Amino acid sequence: MERSEGGKVWLVGAGPGDPQLVTLKAKRLMEEAEVVLFDRLLSSEVLGWAAEGAEMIDVGKLPGRHKLSQEEINDLLVEKAREGKRVVRLKGGDPFVFGRGGEEGLALAAAGIPFEVVPGVTSAISVPAGAGIPVTHRGVATAFTVVTGHEEPGKDDELDWEALARVGGTLVVLMGVSRLADNVSALLRGGRSPKTPAALIEKGWSPEERLVVASLGDIVERAKEEDVESPAILVVGDVVGLSERLRPPTIAILRPDNRGDESEKVARKMGFRPVLAPSIAFLELPLPCDLPERIKRADCVVFTSATGAEIALRDPGLADLFKGSVLATIGPRTEEALVERGLSVAVVPESYSSRGLALALAPRFKKVLLLRSARGSPELVEILEVAAVEVDEVHLYDIAPSEDPKLDWLIRRGTPDIYAFTSGSTAKNLMERARELGCEEDLRDKLAGATVAAIGPPTKAELERLGVRVDCVPERFTFEGMLEEIRRRR
Incomplete structure (x- = not known):
């Protein structure tokens, strides 16, 4: 690639986490960039689009711990552009939605550096959508408000949470786990009914996504019970009630990794949201x-x-x-x-x-x-x-x-709607691993509350030997046949 005369910076949104939700323009710019400054929580696949030899600079921020300050990031963007390089500043979501893209743009403009904004799919709308929650819905909510939830009190631009409570419609709170109790208390003081539906969506659009639903009055306690971690989005409003019908059912697929891609495609085609967590290896x-x-x-x-x-x-x-x-x-x-x-x-x-x-x-x-x-x-x-x-x-x-960390996550934190067992070995090793982690009783409770499918009679027999109820066995003993039978019964 020939270097253009003078450098330029692109402030690029990487969307909510799924590489398939990144814009075509963002992907092309990543492939052409000579320098990439990137935030934390970005997909390794997206970062892998960078050209061979591109300078990759991690400028990600963690709560209370920054690799670089915002001013240092601004200075670095100016410096790399003045070297005549094509620079991509890659951010999760959209650069101008709580992404400090505006601050970086102002710094570049002040330095006389040409820059361009490439919008991304914002998590404020896409993460609720992925969990089956539309932020607006005819007859339910005609407006929505997006706020940041982690601002410390005492700032000049401190949010008036009690006023937000009176606005109505859907409220989407980004980055609010650390101050969840304070923010919810303020909404309740402002007059928002404690019976208002609320949802926390943890790690949206990732394989580790979890949805926790409760009333606004109970959501803080439910978050503690479920040990909700950052990043998570809070959605408050009657639209939350639509998730039960609009959210694709999640299905835990326990077969080995060499069948993972194939299984994921089949599951998505049939309307499921797959969670790949192999319990065995070959x-x-x-x-x-x-x-x-x-x-x-x-x-x-x-x-x-x-x-x-x-x-x-x-x-x-x-x-x-x-x-x-x-x-x-x-x-x-x-x-x-x-x-x-x-x-x-x-x-x-x-x-x-x-x-x-x-x-x-x-x-x-x-x-x-x-x-x-x-x-x-x-x-x-x-x-x-x-x-x-x-x-x-x-x-x-x-x-x-399998010794796969995804299996440990499923056992400890996952809450799939369906468990799909493709062999007796997948069942046996799942239970053995849960026992090793000290989570057997919790797993049994989750299995009891989910749909359990076995690919055939021998798998069903092993599950029953392990004390697990089996809800369905297909007539055709194939993975596709099992998913068809699950879909028919739901």
Whole structure:
């Protein structure tokens, strides 16, 4: 990129946190910038858009602790622009909504530095919207007020909270966790009814978003009970009552990371808000040296998971051998993993289960090779052996606890509407991890208050063994089938 004559600064809004809510212009400027000054709480994906070699300067502020003062940030913007560089000042939300973008713009104007403002999606509107709360709604609220909630008393421009209480409409309070009790007390003194619906939205638009709803009179106590942390937005007004119908149901997906992107797309397409928190991980096992000979001896090679197919097909030699084999899979997703790699599948059972697969194989084959997990269901082998089928089994991978911090967050703080279990192992490891964290009883309470879905009968049986009630099992034992069944029942 050629450097333009003289530098310029762009004051860029990064939106509420979701990279997909950043404007196209903001993304282009990030890719072209030579210097980026960025705040805290910005997505690593958004920061990753910066060009290779761009100077990245963290100027984020924490309550009571600033890396740089505002004056130092202003001076740094001027300095970098005077070096003739393209400078992006990246801010969460919108630069001119409690973002001090105006102060930075004035400093640049005083120094004769050209600058441009690139608006961002403000959290004042988008975070409530993401939680199913429209700040205006016909017949409910025709106006809304946005204020900052962390100003200390005694300032010349101190907010008159009692006057705000009389304004009516929807009140959106940004950055108000530390002074929540004081602000709510002032609203109540000003005449706002303690029965007014109120909501706190913690870490909006992030995977760790939480919604806490109560009356205005109870919201402070509920915030303490739920240990609400900054950043969180307070919304006060009757529109809060719409969230129950407008907010997408949150679904905790506990399957491993290698299925995460796929699961997230399916869940969003079906109208859910996914919370990815894998409770298990796959540990690949070494392939036996004689596996090629065992493949050749088998009448049929059987895959019971897409993960197993992906592991086996990394070996080009095995992939070539499979082209000359009769292949069977437990269901359509495993079949798809093979077809994507140029293989054809001869057997897919009508019932996507170990039993269904065994009954489809038994009449047709005398020798089958199972390529699957070390924790695979014994039912498959038992039925085949009763039918006098010779079974050769190779374990491609084992299952272990995920040790994923997202799982710990889900156990400690998450409040999903739905828990989706795709295997008995996901259930078993979730409960074991909760026990290790000392949160088992809390988790059981949350499971009791949520919808619990199991992908099939073996998963349901394991959940019931663990003392967890199961609300639904799909007729088609697939992830998509499970979500369709959940949606049908809601």
